[in-house]
Amino acid sequence: MNNLNRRSFLKSSSILAGATLITPSLLSCRNPNSKLNIAVIGVGGRGRANWNPVLETENIVAMCDVDDKTAKKGYDRIIEVSPTVKKYKDFRVMFDEMHKQIDAVIISTPDHTHFAAAMIAMEMGKHVYIEKPLAHSVWECRTLKKAANYYNIVSQMGNQGHTTNGIRLIKEWYEAGILGEVEEIHAWIGGYNFGKGHYFDLPENFPPPENEIPDHLNWDLWLGPRENRDYNSIYAPRSWRGFFDFGNGKLGDWSCHTLDGPFWAMDLGMPTEVDSYVENRFNEHHFVSEKSIVTYKFPKNDKRNGVTLKWFEGIPPQNDPYWAAEELKAWGKELPTWGGMIMRGSKRSLYTHGRPNTPELLVSENEWNDIQKSLPEQTIPRLKWGDETPVQEWIDAIKNDYLPESNFNYSADLTEMALIGTLSQRFGARIIYDTENMKITNRPDIDSYIKETVREGWEYGNSLV
Numbered sequence: 465m466n467n468l469n470r471r472s473f474l475k476s477s478s479i480l481a482g483a484t485l486i487t488p489s490l491l492s493c494r495n496p497n498s499k500l501n502i503a504v505i506g507v508g509g510r511g512r513a514n515w516n517p518v519l520e521t522e523n524i525v526a527m528c529d530v531d532d533k534t535a536k537k538g539y540d541r542i543i544e545v546s547p548t549v550k551k552y553k554d555f556r557v558m559f560d561e562m563h564k565q566i567d568a569v570i571i572s573t574p575d576h577t578h579f580a581a582a583m584i585a586m587e588m589g590k591h592v593y594i595e596k597p598l599a600h601s602v603w604e605c606r607t608l609k610k611a612a613n614y615y616n617i618v619s620q621m622g623n624q625g626h627t628t629n630g631i632r633l634i635k636e637w638y639e640a641g642i643l644g645e646v647e648e649i650h651a652w653i654g655g656y657n658f659g660k661g662h663y664f665d666l667p668e669n670f671p672p673p674e675n676e677i678p679d680h681l682n683w684d685l686w687l688g689p690r691e692n693r694d695y696n697s698i699y700a701p702r703s704w705r706g707f708f709d710f711g712n713g714k715l716g717d718w719s720c721h722t723l724d725g726p727f728w729a730m731d732l733g734m735p736t737e738v739d740s741y742v743e744n745r746f747n748e749h750h751f752v753s754e755k756s757i758v759t760y761k762f763p764k765n766d767k768r769n770g771v772t773l774k775w776f777e778g779i780p781p782q783n784d785p786y787w788a789a790e791e792l793k794a795w796g797k798e799l800p801t802w803g804g805m806i807m808r809g810s811k812r813s814l815y816t817h818g819r820p821n822t823p824e825l826l827v828s829e830n831e832w833n834d835i836q837k838s839l840p841e842q843t844i845p846r847l848k849w850g851d852e853t854p855v856q857e858w859i860d861a862i863k864n865d866y867l868p869e870s871n872f873n874y875s876a877d878l879t880e881m882a883l884i885g886t887l888s889q890r891f892g893a894r895i896i897y898d899t900e901n902m903k904i905t906n907r908p909d910i911d912s913y914i915k916e917t918v919r920e921g922w923e924y925g926n927s928l929v
Contacts, residue, residue, distance in 0.1 A: 500862060501525045501565055503590075505555045505581050506572030507542070508534035509701070510595050514572050514622055517853050519545050526562050528552040533680040534701045553682050555581050563588045568862060570855065571595065572622075574700075576710045577688040579604040583924035586611045591618040593858050596720040597712060598872065598879040602902060603915035605883070607925040609876040614928060620858035620868045621875030623720040625819035626728075627852045627868075632844040634807075634814065634823045635729040640840035642825070643809030646730060647769050650788040651722045651805040652776040653714050653818070664706040664714075665698055670749040672696035689918035706752045712886045713752040714777055718818065719882040720875075722805050723773070725820035727878050730768060730807075734877070734899035737761040738885050742892040750890070754778050758885045775885060791815075795826045887913055 503526040504515045515524060515538075524546050529535035530553050542549055552558040559566075568591035571581045579599050582592050592612070598621045599605045612619040625631055637643065667673075674694035677683045683695045690709055705711035726732060743755035755778040762771040776788075788806045789799040791813060803818035806826075813826045825832060847857055854870060861868040870878075887910055888895045896906040904911040 498863075499523045500567045500859065503555075503558060503562065503566045503569045503585075504528065504542070504572075505558075505569060506595070507538035508536075509572065510622075511535075511570070511572035512538045512541075514570050514593065514595060514855050515542070517856055518859055522859065524549055525565055526550045526552060526558050528555045528558050530682045530685040531680060531701055533678070554685055556584065559584050559588060563590075566590055568618075568859075569593070574686075574704050574710050575600045575712060575716070576690055577686075579608065580689060580922055580924050582608055583611060586615045586617055587924075589615055589617065591858070591862050593620045593622060593855055596621050596623040596875075596879070597716050597882060598720075598875050600710075600712065600883075601914065601916045602880050602883050604925070605876040605880045606902060607928055609872045610928045611925065612872040618858065618862045618867060619872040619875075620854055620861070621720070621870045621872070621879070622854045623724055623870055623875065623878075624854060625721050625724055625821050626870040627847055627854050627857050628819075628821045629846055630816070630822050631725050631728065631820040632842070632846065634725040634816070634820055636840050636843060637814065637823070637825070638729040638807070639843075642812060642835065642840070643807060643814055644811030645769060646726075646807045646809045647771055648808040649723075649726050649771060649773040649805065650776070650808070651719070651773070651803075652788065652799070653718050653722065653803040654778065654801045663703060664752055665703040666706075666751075667696060667698040670746070670751070672698050687919075689916075689922035691917075691919060708750040708752070708886075708890050712883060713889065715756075715758060715775060715889055716879075716882050716886045718803060719775065719885070720878060721819045722803055722816075723775075723882070724878060725805065725816055725823065726773070726807050727881060728874070730771065731765070732762050732771060732773075732881065733765070734762075734881060735760040735773075735884060735897060736763050736899075737894070737896055738888040739894040740885075740888040740892050742889060745892055753889070753892075756889050756892075758889050760881075760885060777889075791826065797826075 500522045502522050502524050504511060504524055505528045507527050507529040508531065519542065524542050527539065527542055527549055539551065550562060569585040570593045571578055572595040573581065575597060578594050582594055585592050599608055673696060675696045677695045681700060686700055699707065705713065705717060711717065739759045741757040742753045745753045758775040760773040762773065764770040791806055792799050792815065800817060805816050807814045815824045815826055816822065825835065827835065857868045884895065884897055891910055893907055893910060895904050895910060898905050902914060904914065
């Protein structure tokens with residue numbers, strides 16, 4: 465963990481230039497052994513995975529979900545431990561009524577509603593945890609980063625691999641020169657598994673036919689900032705990820721895991737160019753495609769040469785047009801269809817499965833034995849074994865006044881990098897990206913998606929721009 469004191473950070477942050485409001489740390493005088501009062505937004509699904517590790521160590525004082533059916537088991541479990549917990553469907557009402565009793569917020573809703581919930585929380589001085597990916601648009605990522613610094617809160621994105629020993633090894637090995645110069649990275653993820661019950665189900669037709677809204681779901685609140693449309697069960701609770709209005713496909717979802725290692729270790733930053741080859745497109749309906757190859761170009765900086773990163777999605781291994789399969793085969797390994805990543809170095813290559821938890825150097829047993837005799841010093845502090853979840857790191861950071869590693873200064877950049885690729889994939893287009901001005905310079909039609917329009921009543925964050 466990088467024990468960067470929030471107050472020291474803010475003094476050097478350019479966002480405070482000319483600022484008139486600085487919210488003090490809510491917990492600067494808190495005993496680290498005391499419990500936090502936490503509000504949970506998104507109780508079922510990933511929500512349960514996020515709040516469960518701290519259910520009995522902290523106080524969950526409020527829980528909010530738009531779907532009583534998917535949240536029921538979570539509701540029952542939280543009430544079992546915290547009988548006085550308040551229950552809500554609209555997080556705006558929750559904050560209005562309970563802001564004085566809340567210290568921190570865990571947000572595990574679909575991607576398109578992360579931003580509104582987080583902005584309200586930060587404006588009230590609450591510490592914020594958001595399930596990955598951080599946000600749904602580039603502008604939202606930039607604004608969340610600004611807000612976290614401006615309001616002096618402890619932030620964290622829930623990309624689980626970032627808290628592990630494995631990703632720290634990737635960074636330390638790379639910085640020690642074990643890989644040599646890395647100019648190529650290949651990553652892949654399996655197909656979309658279109659079919660009933662999966663995350664990326666295809667609807668019967670486009671647009672999806674109108675279904676009766678079930679009594680247990682508040683459809684208007686589920687839509688949040690998105691324009692109104694007829695309800696169909698394909699959207700909620702599970703397959704919203706396939707629709708670009710709500711999710712960001714597998715690239716937006718999984719790159720926060722699969723590309724986290726090289727992005728952090730190599731300080732990749734933003735690409736200047738992204739291009740996509742896409743098969744079986746549903747673009748006119750803004751739905752994910754079955755197969756694609758997304759190519760990122762990262763410019764040279766003072767630490768490394770330029771880097772080409774290719775993301776392969778839904779391409780059968782036997783038809784792989786990339787070197788990753790042959791690279792693994794040469795070392796007696798099979799390329800797993802569900803996902804992985806290889807950093808190809810001038811000295812050695814590094815391989816991970818879907819998350820960066822267990823990196824492997826592609827070397828012989830004898831060479832590995834030699835490398836272990838002179839492994840680089842572990843310069844990045846490790847979390848205590850058993851406390852490696854992002855939410856536990858975040859809780860510890862709040863109580864001990866530092867920023868966890870996947871705070872919004874880092875995770876907003878990681879997510880932005882992914883979202884630029886998602887836009888290229890969404891439109892099957894070559895994109896030239898001006899990161900300094902947050903602008904796609906060659907496609908004004910795609911540039912309009914950098915900041916998305918929202919429904920009346922869902923405008924947040926504009927005062928920070």
